[in-house]
Each structure stands twice: as structure tokens, then as C-alpha cells.
Amino acid sequence: MIVAVDAMGGDFAPDVVVQGAIQAIESSSVNIVLVGDEIAIQTHLGSFESDRITIHHAPELVSMDEPGSRIVKSKPNSSIVQGLKLVKTGKADAFVSAGNTGAVLASTLLLLGRIPGVRRPALAAHIPSDSGGKLICDVGANPDAKANHLLQFAQLASYYYSHVEGKSEPNVGLVNIGEEPNKGSELYLEAYQLLTENIPRFIGNVEGRDIMSSNADVLICDGFVGNTLIKFAENWIVHLGQELKRGLKKNWVSRLGGFLVKPTLRALYKIFDYEEHGGVPLLGVNGVAIISHGSSGPKSIMNSIFAAKRCVESDLITHTRESFETLLRDSA
Secondary structure, three states, X not given: OEEEEEOOOOOOOOHHHHHHHHHHHHHOOOEEEEEEOHHHHXXXXXXXXXXXXEEEEOOEOOOOOOOHHHHHHHOOOEHHHHHHHHHHOOOOOXXXXXXXXXXXXXXXXXXXXXXXXXXXXXXXXXXXXXXXXEEEEXXXXXXXXXXXXXXXXXXXXXXXXXXXXXXXXXXXXXXXXOOOOOOOOHHHHXXXXXXXXXXXXXXXEEOHHHOOOOOOOEEEOOHHHHHHHHHHHHHHHHHHHHHHHXXXXXXXXXXXXXXXXXXXXXXXXXXXXXXXXXXXXXXXXXXXXXXXXXXXXXXXXXXXXXXXXXXXXXXXXXXHHHHHHHHHHHHO
């Protein structure tokens, strides 16, 4: 298996990307193509050598604030475009990037295209919970969506959860401001009806306070709501940890208590640390593309590579394509 990794994408590239790639090959059998400026990549590889890491030279850089829709034409030799072309031509099985999200989204759609029947691809993020984790979709690809898009998000995320997370019949919930069917905007009222009619394991609306404890395995919302939720979720554990550190240093009693609970706090932080789960998959496109956080460290890059590996191993794209073919036939 070969994963193309955007070595120039992210706030701390190429250093952390190269480190994450090294950690990935040391922990698994995956082969990696680092896409980007060859001299910069080689500098950060240093004396490290492995026949499972190769370099694909892509000299053009895409900044985090460039308009994403122009990248394919304006910067064809960028690491984003070249990495996706490796997937398109079959020279790589998946693509991972922590670069400009808009550029990755637009370039993936232009170069790989949508799976037939998919109106809008969506981003799905993992949320840890005491039951093993939930999936929330969409988390940013579609800030403005229609009810039929939310229905497809539910279908796409359910396929992903089944094939990659390993639960064959996930429960689906709709993130809303109340549990009652008549709550929410017109978009969510219409989406509730469509989900009720088309998703056998739809359990209804899920309020924000019940996201972690609900029976829903897959949580559906538009990209504006999802992006707000996921960014809050990524930051709250960091903020809580900082407050705890301050509180536990107040006096010798607090310091003693901190020493005693330190193993528990570390275990909790690991569970809720977004870097433990890597990037998020772009569902509905004709290829595996994982988008990582711009501030990703080596651990997040490594886990993003592993996420791509699981998608390929489970043959996610083929199964999603076959499922949508069935849906199209049934609706004809």
C-alpha cells in the first residue's frame, strides 16, 4: 500500500510531516511518498533512510490563505495537486494533507471527482466516547447545505462507520436544538423527515448536551454546525488541562493530589486528544483523501496515514460506490 503525503502542508511542515511519516513506517507496513520540495524534505529526513519512503518533487507552495478553487490551474506542481494526481493515476492508494483545507477540497473534487450519485462530498470526524467513539458529519465541507445533502451525509458516514470503524448497523442521529421532531430550522425539519423515511436506524434529534451520551453512532449536521462543534471539542480538553495544572500547583496538598491523579488525567487526555485520531476523511469522492488539522504534530500525521490505510484496507470507495449504485437503481 502506498500513501501520498503532502509534505509541505500544515503550520509546521515539512518537519512534522516528515517525522510523522517516519513514525508511520516504523509502526506499520505502509509505504509513503512524500510530496513536496525535494531539497526541503531531504533536509528534514537527514540521515534517515528507508526504501519505504520516497520523494515526489513538487516545487510549488500553497499558502493557507490562497483561494482553493484556483490551485489546480494556478499551481499544478504544488504538493496538493501532485499528491492527488498520484492517486488519480494509480501510483498511490490514498492522499493525506494538513495543508489549505479549501485547496484540498477543491482539488480533490476536480481531480478525483465524486462517486456517481453523490451530490456533495462531506467531511466526517471522530468524536471519542465511552462507547468507543462516534462520527460527526459534516464538519466543514458544506457550510450551506440542503436537506437531501444531510440525508446523503448520513448514508456516506454510515458506510464509513460500517467499513472502517467496524459497526455494521450504526444508529444515526440528527444534531438539533431539541429532541422533538418539530424543533429546528426549516432545513432540519425537512432533514428529519427525510432521515425518518430513508434511514432504518435513525433515532431522531440529538441535542448538543447529549452528543456524548446518546445512542447515536453517527451524528449528522451541516458543515457550519459541525465545524463549530468539532473545533470546540478539540480545544476544551486543552483548556481544562491548563486550568487543572494551575489549580494543582496552588499548595502542597494540591500538588500531592495532582501527583496521585496524574495517571488518570493522562489517560483521559489521550482519549480526548484529537491527534490520537488523525485527520478526517472526505467522503463521497472517487479516492481516499484524508484532511488533517493545520496545526497537526507528528502523531496526528502518523494517525492520519493510518486512517488512510484503514480506508484502503476496507475497500471503502468500492463499497460506497456499490451502495450508491443500489440507491440509484431503487429510486429510479
